[in-house]
Amino acid sequence: MSASDPVTVDDLISRSNRLGADKKNTNYAGGNTSAKGPATDPVTGETVELMWVKGSGGDLGTLTPAGLSALRIDRLRALTAVYPGIEREDEMVAALDYCLHGKGGATPSIDTAMHGLVDAAHVDHLHPDSGIAIATSADGEALTETIFGGAVVWVPWRRPGFQLGLDIAAIKAEHPEAVGCILGGHGITAWGDTSEECERNSLWIIDTAAAYIAEHGRPQPFGATVAGFEALPEADRHARAAQLAPVIRGIASHDKPMVGHYTDGAEVLDFLASEKLAPLAELGTSCPDHFLRTKVKPMVLDLPTTATLDEQIARLGELHEAYRADYRAYYEAHADDASPAMRGADPLIVLVPGVGMFSFGANKQTARVAGEFYVNAINVMRGAESLSRYAPISDAEKFRIEYWALEEAKLQRLPKPKSHQGRIAFVTGAASGIGKAIATRLAAEGACVVVADLDLEKAQAAAAELGNTDVAIGVAANVADAAAVQAAVDAAVLAFGGIDLVVNNAGLSLSKSLLDTTEQDWNLQHDVMAKGSFLVAQAAARAMIAQGMGGDVIYISSKNSVFAGPNNIAYSATKADQAHQVRLLAVELGEHGIRVNGINPDGVVRGSGIFASGWGANRAATYGVDEEDLGQFYANRTILKREVVPENVADAVYVLTGPELTRTTGLHIPVDSGVAAAFLR
Structure with a gap:
């Protein structure tokens, strides 16, 4: 990382950590923050304007200076002169490398342009449940005006990238009174002249949206509770979950081994017992961070809690076949010759009414986070259905994210798994x-x-x-x-x-x-x-x-x-x-x-609980040696003359x-x- 204004970077890290520590503000590894400020060019000695922005893949709650990218503002904004248009905007990602200042730092994320092109010293882009609820409402644009007036502006869905950065920069210029925007189908972006003002604006948007949903939302956004789908008593619920977990893990691991996570929080169980479960689950998630972790939609067991274990297992097998066929149809409907190969057709989220949610990933942390993201999605659907109608981005747009060449490149950069990963x-x-x-x-x-x-x-x-x-x-x-x-x-x-x-x-x-x-x-x-x-x-x-x-x-x-x-x-x-x-x-x-x-x-002998509990003393007495010499005694009687240790x-x-x-x-x-x-x- 190059020489920088320590106050600017320290303030950015502190703000990021505070925002990321509270999951009402953004999901794990979701969103990014930035700050602009002066730094000294070590070659010329001149003062240059830099932007420090959270890099690709980092988490706001645990962000450190090493997780930031540092870019020259003048070079970043000069890219507008060579921007070839939206059909070729992916080429701009490689161009960001020529805007970096100094060595080290994180890889710039796809949202870098959003931060750099906006004329504000500090910018936050976040994925709060309350904000995404507005962003995924069928009446999202009208709700944005009603809830925030002119202080927050609606931006129609656009896949993250250089053009979205231009769009938000234009919105900021056209609406000087605005403190942020709602990104259709996606999340929120806020800005400020100081780090404190930017954070305050972000929290105001999040809390204002949540308060409006709470005050004006329908009392039963998911509809009535369906008889026979209510949550089982905790002991019965966990017993059935333990019986089903290996079966469901086998389903999720048809293409490659997965680790699982089980969730039976109240928000999950309530959703699974509701009359809107099936239609809402079928619509899938909307925020890119969500469906990249959860797949575009979950697999839902459509049996009441009175079904026997054998009936549930048999039905899960049938649903798995249908899910795989449906996912393949989704892939084939949207793929072209340039698309990466289909990565796998198994569900990452499996919902079992009365029991809970099973989420999966290549490791436990990924599986747990996938479950957290689907809880986020449930909260989003609840908020959208409270005020309007949940209307996520289309499957075509989801595919453009899921099988994006840039996303594929990110997956290819992941380290090779260890020998026992997933076991x-x-x-x-x-x-x-x-x-x-x-x-x-x-x-x-x-x-x-x-x-x-x-x-x-x-x-x-x-x-x-x-x-x-x-x-x-x-x-x-x-x-x-x-x-x-x-x-x-x-x-x-x-x-x-x-x-x-x-x-x-x-x-x-x-x-x-x-x-x-x-x-x-x-x-x-x-x-x-x-x-x-x-x-x-x-x-x-x-x-x-x-x-x-x-x-x-x-x-x-x-x-x-x-x-x-x-x-x-x-x-x-x-x-x-x-x-x-x-x-x-x-x-x-x-x-x-x-x-x-x-x-x-x-x-x-060394480190052995058995030998320490008296066995060592007895064996030493049997062989006529001191207990502290027992390990060497055993070694001396072997062919290799080497002591065996637990490792x-x-x-x-x-x-x-x-x-x-x-x-x-x-x-x-x-x-x-x-x-x-x-x-x-």
């Missing part, structure tokens, strides 16, 4: 030791991770270390209790849409001889590891099969599953049980594309579940530095 991992015993190392590695490779542990507080703390709830969540999971396991799996599918990858890692051990091992000792170890692995695999497999997306089940067994060591009859026997579950389930689940593999570690096991999980071993199932991988007595062949 949802459920790891038991993941608050410490091997499980925590596995969860950490999978999260680093792009997976969404459910940290399942007997101790909820520790599970949540471990998840928080991995990132926010878009990355990982912690759940309580007593793996020896079927109801607790199902509750944990339900929490996973409600958080992320489903499950792709299960790691049966939870375990404990008691080092005792045959004569000292009690029935309670035997039952405890078999309940946690043999029975626990069975229960987790069973509950997760139900979700995986419902998804129809395949998956992975990994058992963290042990070298002791094949090696007869002293004083651990209960532990070794249950590990052998787990090892054979791998073989059995590999055969049974293979027809569903689910691979089942095992890992046999040995001597993982080594995590590496094996990564390889088994990554893209390289897609044809491997029923395999046990030793991670023991080479114990000849435990060789599998």
Whole structure:
């Protein structure tokens, strides 16, 4: 970034952050702000006029100076002399590169001309629900005059770009009394001589529109509530959502794997119970930021809440086929030889009356934001229907945005996804030791991770270390209790849409001889590891099969599953049980594309919850070494003479579940530095 007026930039960042922090003002990553001011040209030493504007893809609420583009105002406005007309306006985007001042900074967005051509020191372009409600009303132009008088001017829909910038600049020049405009089908733009005045004008437009809707709007803008479509009680709603989530995720992932998000806010449930649900949903969203995240329209389950689960699943399948055919027809109706290839015909928003909304994206954050955007769209439709009639931009215009060459170029610039992006991992015993190392590695490779542990507080703390709830969540999971396991799996599918990858890692051990091992000792170890692995695999497999997306089940067994060591009859026997579950389930689940593999570690002392809980002291006593030397003792007896640590096991999980071993199932991988007595062949 070039030398600049720090006050101007600081004020712009502060204003942007305040506006973006309140979602009534704009959606996530929506809108942009700018400020114009003097700076010193480091080459000539002369003072030049610059514009700092939020760059492409940034979010106002978290904007920093690095997210700004800096452009020379004189060069930007000189582009009007070479503008070739609206049919070739996309060429102006490349021309913006020649207006940049200095190195660094963000890529200029398509709205840069809107900010630069308007004769105002400060400009805000935002996507508030209240403003878009006016912008998408059939009577939007008349409502703009009624609500704001001459202070806000109506601008008919035009796709963002250089021409829209010229249009708004002309409006500003023709209406010196105006403080902003309503952009038909899109949002609002406001301006001011100071940063404070610009922000004040933006908020005045937003709040004035909201107040007018509240005072003059119809009491039931979505019509009457339809009997049989009302929201189910919360417990029943969440139970049905957990049953449907994997099925719906499979639908949304027909073309490519998606992560899901579930929403059952009051505004969603009210909309889903209304008589206008079907016709309004069919009209689709209008603001470009909305439908680029949600697709042009959602898929709506048209059954009452009294329908059985099987009836709902069958109907969802039928609706999916119809949705895909409809989307293809939309694409073929508007595409030409220059259009990018169709990107996928699956819905990103699925609405289930009485239950809620399921939204999808390439990762959890994108899925969550898609849901937030459709809530924005519901609010917009409510406002428009309150005052007039919801009238979004046409499908032809939506297509021009969705399959815009500039939008395609933006998608092509996205970084290559990591190996496990879009995968949802459920790891038991993941608050410490091997499980925590596995969860950490999978999260680093792009997976969404459910940290399942007997101790909820520790599970949540471990998840928080991995990132926010878009990355990982912690759940309580007593793996020896079927109801607790199902509750944990339900929490996973409600958080992320489903499950792709299960790691049966939870375990404990008691080092005792045959004569000292009690029935309670035997039952405890078999309940946690043999029975626990069975229960987790069973509950997760139900979700995986419902998804129809395949998956992975990994058992963290042990070298002791094949090696007869002293004083651990209960532990070794249950590990052998787990090892054979791998073989059995590999055969049974293979027809569903689910691979089942095992890992046999040995001597993982450092960071191990099992060794720290007394097992280490017992094994050290058994072998006649000090406990602090146990790890090296295990290493010295191996072929490689190297200690095994939790991260080594995590590496094996990564390889088994990554893209390289897609044809491997029923395999046990030793991670023991080479114990000849435990060789599998």
